[in-house]
Amino acid sequence: MLYFATELILVFLSLLSLVETSDICHKPNWNNNNANGKRLPEFPIKIFEKIGPQSCYRECQAHGNCFSVNWDRNQFTCQLIDKKKNQLKPLIDDVNFVYMEMTDTVGAGGKLCGDVICNNYSTCIRISSEKMTCIETDCAEHYPVLKNGVVLERTFSPISATYGCSPGFTSVGSGNRITCRPGGKWSALSYRCEPPVNGVWGSWYGWGSCSVTCGGGTKHRTRSCDNPLPMYGGSSCSGSSVVSTTCITIGCPVNGVWGSWYGWGSCSATCGGGAKHRTRSCDNPLPMYGGSSCSGSSVVSTTCNTIGCPVNGGWGFWGEWGNCQRTTTCGGGVRIRIRLCDNPRPMYGGSSCIGTSEIFTTCNTDRCSGNIFLANSNVHNKGIVYVYRNGYWGTVCDDNFDMEDAHVVCKSLGFIRATAVHPSATLGEGSGLILMDDVNCAGTEGSIFDCSYITNHNCGHHEDVGVTCQ
Structure with a gap:
């Protein structure tokens, strides 16, 4: 108890020095490897209460799996962590904590x-x-080479590689992700990439039987697209798999039967009344080899175009331009004007007006002042996100960027909400600096600058994020 009280006094003195130096204390083994007001968001492997920072660090040194500690300077609580900070597990702001890492590693x-x-x-x-x-800390073997394939993604916690096929090749098997097993050995890659194989016709099979015993028939023979079969996205054989020929052409008597009526012909007048006709043929089948012909008429007629002559429609004058369909005075909007097909109106089957009844024009196209706008799109409510910071315009990295962050961006631009997030430069790569990374908004902030973010990024413009607003 006396030792703990003494250490608390030392802690108090060291915390006073934090105001001036931002160091936890002057112990050489961890003085330069700490973060004041931050902690690692990991579940602790062990917790000590009523303990000072030096004792907390010594407990980590004595523990076989401890690599870093979170020390709560308000509650004097020591959390032993079995991980260190890295890009997958970054530190987070927490004024109650001091984060320290083991430094005696080589x-x-x-x-x-x-x-x-x-x-x-x-x-x-x-x-x-x-x-x-x-x-x-890494796999002892090199990444396996996949013939006709590439590594799409690598992770390091756990260590893994995800493969995909090169353009023009087809994947076979579903096990395209491998991990590094204990001992530094990669797991088996049950996945391959095959080039396309185009199909080729095999030989024709023999002729089949004739379809009739008299009067003429047909017989067929076939072939298969199996020399080889089309595989892995290759094209199938072109041409027919079946050919036919006539057989037993000596006919039996066939009586004629009417075929279906053909369509009605043109009306004899375009308006005011006329006549039109349609016909049928005695060809279903034709009478052959002494068979009887069809009975009845091959032609029927009916009246047509008994209404007034058609009047084609004509366009009236264009109306006035409407209001700009965007409530803000910048950022782009549209307005519309219309015309009616009433000069004259189409009547009695006359054609309607050709062309469009409405046209659009842009309005309020000036870029909004402020510190954020959307670019790389031909519509005002969609684009990659640009922000203005420290005298520069730049883009935002897509790391951890989700719909809550997009809502804040859209609402700050005057929209109701966001409807989509476009990561990985889906809307194109930006230019200039990358000014924000790991943006984390609750969704209620007035500006993206009110959210948490970092500026020390690890991104390229291939990770520029875009949004669609409503």
């Missing part, structure tokens, strides 16, 4: 670590005052 690369030598894919970490161990 890059291995064939260096001695206690009684063993670490390989190039491990790190030597001291886990107690007398014991050191090699911790694997």
